Amino acid sequence: MSFVRTGMRQTAYGHLSATTAGIKFRRIALQSARGYASKLIKYNWEDALLLDSQLTDEEKMVRETARNYAQEHLLPGIVQATRTETFDTKIMREMGDRGLLGSTIEGYGCAGVSHVAYGLAAREIERIDSGYRSAMSVQSSLVMHPINEFGSLEQKEKYLPRLATGELIGAFGLTEPNHGSDPAGMETTAKRDGSVYRLNGSKMWITNSPIADVFIVWAKNVEENGKIRGFILERGMKGLSAPVIDGKMALRASITGMIQMDDVEVPVDNMLPNAQGLKGPFSCLNKARYGIAWGVLGAAENCLGIARNYALDRKQFGVPLARFQLVQAKLANAHSEIALGLQACLRVGRLIEEDQLAVEMISLIKRNSCVKALEISRNMRDILGGNGIADEFHIIRHLNNLEVTNTYEGTADIHLLTLGRAVTGIPAFAATD
Incomplete structure (x- = not known):
């Protein structure tokens, strides 16, 4: 059907006069012109969706506080810290000085900012290294x-x-040598003995544990x-002991260890009174x-x-690498995924x-x-x-770290199954489900 049949009242709008139809078409033309004008707005590839x-x-x-700190204080030493597998505890105090620890908590010396603000800070810290963000994340989300x-x-x-303030450093003990994705199967126990609980068991892959003053342990x-x-x-x-795990090939700029408990006497008053079960x-988490x-x-943005x-500087066959379609495709795909991912994180915040x-929204964006x-x-x-495997170019460090982030705090597969359960109503985490 044509939109207007000359000399007839029947149009794509229904039974309208030719004059009315003409007005509507002029409005559409005006809207199209305005739409074309909007295309003249300069596209900012570094903030694609504003x-x-x-x-x-x-x-x-x-965000600016975290960015300035990360660029001025963390970036200069990250290559050496990774090579030597060292974490300087002063970093925790520096983060505390800037209000980056427990930043969403109200009171108790915490900044009390929004969850979006916290996410922006995490993005800036991890732009340097996932290990530094892990240290901040454990202190803030898993201990405080x-x-x-x-x-x-x-x-x-x-x-x-x-x-x-970072005066105290915390660690979080849930994962065990034999229980990762299935925390309900944990073997660590607590048994009341008068005015104390006696804790026995071990926790594995615990960020900050060798340097921690305070441990949140689940038993x-x-x-x-x-x-x-x-x-x-x-x-x-x-x-109580917290030996270091040496020889990591990722997250080398943070410190990781175990928590070992052999009849540790914990005062009854040290049990968290309002936490029961896996909730x-x-x-x-x-x-x-x-x-x-x-x-x-943030790490992905740094790689991009x-x-x-x-790609703009390096020349092959007489032209910059950025001149080749396959290189542009990789850059454009990375750019697109980052822009969309940031919007999802913002919305969840x-x-x-x-x-x-x-x-399930957390599983969606984390995965x-x-x-x-x-x-x-x-x-x-x-x-x-x-050159991509040389540490001074930083990308190989990010790549190794991102292999870990894809696994810890719930593997990508576990989060996928969480979403699958939401879609189908059927749990598929184990053969017995």
Whole structure:
């Protein structure tokens, strides 16, 4: 059907007069002209969907604080820290000085900023290295959050102010040598003995544990038929040790170890009173996963920026690498995935603030960001060729780190199954489900 039949009242709009139809067509033409004018707006590839315009002034301030700190204090030493597998504890105090630890918590010396602001900070720190963001994330989401959310007033007042400044360093013990994706199967136990609980067991792959002053440990309480409870342990308790894990090929700029407990006596008052079952540790993990979703995109952005500059400078066959279609395709794909991923993270951050978060949203963005960031790092490394494995170009470090972020805090496959359960209503985590 043509839109207007000359001399007839029948049009694509229905029974309208020719005059009315003409007016409508003129409106469409005007709208099209306006649409064309909008195409003249210059495209900013570094902020493709105008994320900056969606942020509050406070969020921008937090981002700039984290960016300046990361670029001025973390970047200069990252290559050497990775080579020597060292983490300087002063970094925690420096982050604390800038309000980056436990930043979403209200009171107790914490900044009390939005979750979007926290995500932006994670992005800037991980632009340098995932290990540094991990240290910040563990302190904020896995140690300070459970104390603030599930702790007593006395526990909050005792620990949070000193954790916020970085004076105290925290670690989180959930994963065990034989239990990763299935934390319900944990073997660590707590048994009441008068005024103390006796904790026995071990935790594995624990960020910060060798340098931690405070440990949030999850154990099955024998007196409650194995109900999972959280406990605050302190360095120096008899029977408690936290040996380092050496020889990592990723996250080398952060420190990782174990938590070993041999009849450790923990005062009854050190149990988190308001955490029962897996809801407690999962609440912590979802906080951390949210920050990871933002953070890994910062690492991916760094890889993209390095590869872009390299492709513009490096010449082969008499022209820059950026002149070749396959190179442009890799850069454009990376650019697209980062822009879309950031918008997803921003939206989830706003939903957290509006108390409209479904936990599956965390699985969606954590998995998406981690899978895409890892793919981006591999493709950007490829653009650099042999130079891509040299540590001074940074990409190979990001690539190795992103192999880990794709696995920890819930593997990509586990998050995929979480989403599959949401779509189908059928759990498929194990053969017995």
